[in-house]
Amino acid sequence: MKKTVENKPGGGKIVELKNISKAFGGERVLDSISLDIHDDEFITLLGPSGCGKTTTLRIIGGFETADSGDVFFDGKKINSLPPHKRSVNTVFQRYALFPHLNVYENIAFGLRIAKKPEAEIRSAVKTMLAKVNLSGFERRHVESLSGGQQQRVAIARALVNQPRVLLLDEPLGALDLKLRKDMQRELKEMQKNTGITFIYVTHDQEEALSMSDTIVVMADGKIQQIGRPEDIYNEPENAFVANFIGESNIVDGVMLEDYLVSFAGQTFKCEDKGFGKNEPVDVVVRPEDIDIVSVADSMLTGDVESVTFKGDYYEIIVDIEGFKWMIETTDRQAVGATIGISIDPYEIQVMRKSIYSGTFGDYSSFSDEIDTMSDAKAGEEA
Numbered sequence: 001m002k003k004t005v006e007n008k009p010g011g012g013k014i015v016e017l018k019n020i021s022k023a024f025g026g027e028r029v030l031d032s033i034s035l036d037i038h039d040d041e042f043i044t045l046l047g048p049s050g051c052g053k054t055t056t057l058r059i060i061g062g063f064e065t066a067d068s069g070d071v072f073f074d075g076k077k078i079n080s081l082p083p084h085k086r087s088v089n090t091v092f093q094r095y096a097l098f099p100h101l102n103v104y105e106n107i108a109f110g111l112r113i114a115k116k117p118e119a120e121i122r123s124a125v126k127t128m129l130a131k132v133n134l135s136g137f138e139r140r141h142v143e144s145l146s147g148g149q150q151q152r153v154a155i156a157r158a159l160v161n162q163p164r165v166l167l168l169d170e171p172l173g174a175l176d177l178k179l180r181k182d183m184q185r186e187l188k189e190m191q192k193n194t195g196i197t198f199i200y201v202t203h204d205q206e207e208a209l210s211m212s213d214t215i216v217v218m219a220d221g222k223i224q225q226i227g228r229p230e231d232i233y234n235e236p237e238n239a240f241v242a243n244f245i246g247e248s249n250i251v252d253g254v255m256l257e258d259y260l261v262s263f264a265g266q267t268f269k270c271e272d273k274g275f276g277k278n279e280p281v282d283v284v285v286r287p288e289d290i291d292i293v294s295v296a297d298s299m300l301t302g303d304v305e306s307v308t309f310k311g312d313y314y315e316i317i318v319d320i321e322g323f324k325w326m327i328e329t330t331d332r333q334a335v336g337a338t339i340g341i342s343i344d345p346y347e348i349q350v351m352r353k354s355i356y357s358g359t360f361g362d363y364s365s366f367s368d369e370i371d372t373m374s375d376a377k378a379g380e381e382a
Helices: 053-061 103-113 118-131 147-159 177-194 205-211 229-234 239-244 368-381
Strands: 013-024 027-038 042-046 068-073 088-091 165-169 197-202 214-219 222-227 249-257 260-263 266-269 279-285 291-293 300-309 314-320 323-329 338-342 349-352
Touching: 013 053, 013 197, 027 053, 027 068, 027 197, 027 214, 027 222, 042 053, 042 205, 053 088, 053 165, 053 197, 088 147, 103 118, 103 147, 118 147, 118 177, 147 165, 147 177, 177 197, 177 205, 197 205, 205 229, 214 229, 214 239, 222 229, 222 239, 239 249, 239 279, 239 349, 249 323, 260 279, 314 338
Parallel strands: 042 197, 042 214, 088 165, 165 197
Antiparallel strands: 013 027, 013 068, 214 222, 249 260, 249 279, 260 266, 279 349, 291 338, 300 314, 300 338, 314 323
């Protein structure tokens, strides 16, 4: 199996988490996680609700204390250091701006607390307003600003004190889609321009893929995979990561030998190795990596069950031996048609079995909740 290549940003380690565990009300939300975060890095903690990502962020910021394990900053243990003494600032989803202060005074607030000279405050605020594209907004009341503008003020207020690390807890969650995409680009540009380490929390896979130097995928209080966006997407380490990051066809398979895997009743060449002979595995094939071919030239054949127009491609659900595959293609197919598919060796990703194997089914539906409801209804009818 090809392993994920760990991203190594240019700077050294700035934050280290070692064997961090945390429970609330007897329920463990972090289970002995360890993580290195580098200087001048945009790192994203990605996962579903309840996976522990926000708790991790709050422990780094000093808003929560780990039950066990250690937090290091520049090599020094900071477990008991309060938030205001850490070289860290935080931007929350609810921006927590001061409604009675204008834009200038909101941004200047931290500098005034630090008793900086007025000339230094003016210079710093002016510079920061330019960085967040709000020059000329100094005297505006924050309540008169749009959501995106308020978010820029919150970021400027967090950055003006020149923290070593900026923590961002789903700061784009309240924005509409177009503004959200604009702000994604702007945040990435800010991180590059300032050289400050950004630690970003989100459940949005596209957001994580488009913004991050490094992604940390979390589930059930544990880190499932760490890597560059390309590695996380193209080389998922288990069925959870494959299912959570984009769309995936995940099928049971058997690794016959190096570079040869069997699934869906056929044998395929692949580019994976290092498994035991005849080892049961999970096989991932992304919908966009499947080619539709004539039945005569196909590796597998199936019947088209549904076709959904997505703008620049069609999303097709195909029944292959009772398993519902998703295919993304620019070639429209007719519902009920029998089609052939072909998969190149480098598009087949082989993963070892994990606790998540068998958890994620085919594309009979798109929601585990719908599957559960359907099972419950069937039980009632029985």
